[in-house]
Amino acid sequence: MFNLFWADEGGLPANDRGLAYGDGLFETIRMEGDRGALLSRHLERLVRDAGRLGITLSRSDLYSVFGDASARFSGRFDSHSWVLKLTVTRGAGGRGYRPDPRMKPSLLVASAPMPQMAPEAGVDVDFSRVPLTVNPLLAGIKSLNRLEQVMAARELNDSLFEVIMSNSEGYLLEGTRTNLLLKTSQGWSTPPASSLAVSGVMRDWVLECLRGRGEQVVERPLMPEDIIGQECLGLYLLNSVLGVVPVRSLAGHDLPVDGGLATICNLLETLE
Amino acid sequence: MFNLFWADEGGLPANDRGLAYGDGLFETIRMEGDRGALLSRHLERLVRDAGRLGITLSRSDLYSVFGDASARFSGRFDSHSWVLKLTVTRGAGGRGYRPDPRMKPSLLVASAPMPQMAPEAGVDVDFSRVPLTVNPLLAGIKSLNRLEQVMAARELNDSLFEVIMSNSEGYLLEGTRTNLLLKTSQGWSTPPASSLAVSGVMRDWVLECLRGRGEQVVERPLMPEDIIGQECLGLYLLNSVLGVVPVRSLAGHDLPVDGGLATICNLLETLE
Structure with a gap:
């Protein structure tokens, strides 16, 4: 007890x-x-x-x-x-x-x-200057050691919704309070759970939800050029309070916005 | 305020x-x-x-x-x-x-x-199985994010005084609550401050104290073989509550013990 x-x-x-x-x-x-x-x-x-x-x-x-x-x-x-x-x-x-x-x-x-909902038209996001270090023993755990996320969140302002943090090798890992999901013509991809500081329940559920519909979903390391490039059909931030949040710009680069995922994986259909 | x-x-x-x-x-x-x-x-x-x-x-x-x-x-x-x-x-x-x-x-x-003092005859120490990750932005800061040290301290028992944590490259960084100082025939060495999770005030003071006496002190990466080898004339743990603590064995290897450093750098002479 x-x-x-x-x-x-x-x-x-x-x-x-x-x-x-x-x-x-x-x-x-x-x-x-x-x-x-x-x-x-x-x-x-x-x-x-x-x-x-x-x-x-x-x-x-x-x-x-x-x-x-x-x-x-x-x-x-x-x-x-x-x-x-x-x-x-x-x-x-x-x-x-x-x-x-x-x-x-x-x-x-x-x-x-309840915090303010993200606009359906998408949010503006940037890369964080704060590197993210992940101890393999603690990977994925939403522990009370969140000072790196606090330092990165100091970069936010009222028009910047989120910053994406990378590890020392330059791989994109996650936002301060969101996990990443990328759509390309080959399907969906997201950084591997074992690389993440926090592996969210919303991420787990969305991946299952997509796989259940027969969609191609892979966990793979993501680099900035995977998102800012011709391949990207949409970038989504996943958070278990806000749900699916589409990104409309990353570091000043416009991204295609498609609200479909938020409809397919509707957080409010998971109430228990 | x-x-x-x-x-x-x-x-x-x-x-x-x-x-x-x-x-x-x-x-x-x-x-x-x-x-x-x-x-x-x-x-x-x-x-x-x-x-x-x-x-x-x-x-x-x-x-x-x-x-x-x-x-x-x-x-x-x-x-x-x-x-x-x-x-x-x-x-x-x-x-x-x-x-x-x-x-x-x-x-x-x-x-x-006051916690129990360490015995003057030296303490027994082992290597930790918990890796230590250090965000360069937070290096050295005694922040409230200390879950890695807690996980490593779970390896301690009443006969094991401290465990030494290493980074993913295998360099020895520090104990859960102590900094490291090694004596060899070439002088004193300690891992670089920029590599440390916590850079202690006791460490700073002891380095100054030794330099003030004209001793050779270098900051350099340390590997296990630097300590478990013919070169080692003594390994010391530094902590601002306990002072200088000599190590008598590391991972089962006996080390030479010399109480001289605790006399030269006596914490109780720094009372203000």
């Missing part, structure tokens, strides 16, 4: 390892009233990736907290849409970095208003 | 970015009564590295908090020695990863009992 904290009643203890070391992970879930989009995928990823960090969580306990949270927070917002955030940490205490194996995890449950 | 929080009165707000993203940094200072070892170096590094993250701090405000903290906490511990921890975050709120530039930083002030 975990120690449960409600964000509207206060924060975690001062010596929680989430603050001290980013020793934990989180999920942000798009809510419509008391139902969550891609809910089971979010909770399964949380249990699985917590396990990779050595933090044991019970899926059924998380469902029970979800039930309480959706009853507690839905109706508090002007909009039917809102965001539920679950933050799990290894708990409080330990001997410096070294955790105590008997430690009880902390679960902080918070709600937030 | 910052919003000041005392750990003995409670934690940070639930939406603080330190917890959410590890968006901040920290210092741990060895205290003797109301005096701190390497105090001005700690506070200068905190101001400088916060600046690298885009967080503005005032040195004089930090000194003022230090005065209040040393009066508040000294005398609370059985031992004259204790540890003062200063955690600075970018503050609470923002739009996801994207900070609000008008945000006020948070400063959390905490105290902890």
Whole structure:
């Protein structure tokens, strides 16, 4: 089990390892009233990736907290849409970095208003100047170590929706809060999951959704010239709160915009 | 200025970015009564590295908090020695990863009992199986993104004092909570500051201290064979709370132990 904290009643203890070391992970879930989009995928990823960090969580306990949270927070917002955030940490205490194996995890449950939706006509995106480093042991985990994304997000402004981060070899990996999906005449491609800092549940679901329709989908390293070139039929940003976001320009280069993917893979059809 | 929080009165707000993203940094200072070892170096590094993250701090405000903290906490511990921890975050709120530039930083002030000293006869150390990745933009900063160190510290046990982490090229970088210093017949060597995840104030001071005595000190990449070989006259772990810690064995290989460095560079002679 975990120690449960409600964000509207206060924060975690001062010596929680989430603050001290980013020793934990989180999920942000798009809510419509008391139902969550891609809910089971979010909770399964949380249990699985917590396990990779050595933090044991019970899926059924998380469902029970979800039930309480959706009853507690839905109706508090002007909009039917809102965001539920679950933050799990290894708990409080330990001997410096070294955790105590008997430690009880902390679960902080918070709600937030729905962010502004991206325009259907597409968004403007640039390359980030902040390199992204991925530890193979932590690849894909939405951990609380997100300082690189924060530094990159400082490059955003009200007309720049997202920046795309690359590794030291120059391969495009992901946005600060989105995964990438490219459409070409050969089909769909996306950077390999093993190369990613955060491998999103929206990405997983969209890939499955496309494969289920018989579309060609490959995971392969992407370079800037794969997108800014004749081959590109569309670039999409994937985020489990905002859904499918088409890109209309990358670093000043216009890209073709096609709203079809957002219709095929409609996040709001995944409410549970 | 910052919003000041005392750990003995409670934690940070639930939406603080330190917890959410590890968006901040920290210092741990060895205290003797109301005096701190390497105090001005700690506070200068905190101001400088916060600046690298885009967080503005005032040195004089930090000194003022230090005065209040040393009066508040000294005398609370059985031992004259204790540890003062200063955690600075970018503050609470923002739009996801994207900070609000008008945000006020948070400063959390905490105290902890002095950890057990390392035996003078030397400690046993091993190589970590956890690789260390260092983003050049964040190199050296004691940020709140320390999940790699936590994962490596899970390899420690009561007879294993430290593990040494390497980058993907196989170069030895640092321990989970210590920097490395090697003595050979050619002089002293230590991995370059630009390659380190955390570049400690103890490391800086010891290098200066040795150079001030006319010793030969070089920053160069270190490989395991540089230590486990005929050349090694001593391996030292440097930590600003524990001081100079000689290593008596690395991955089962006995190393020569010489307590001289701990006498030459005595942390307790730096109290301010």
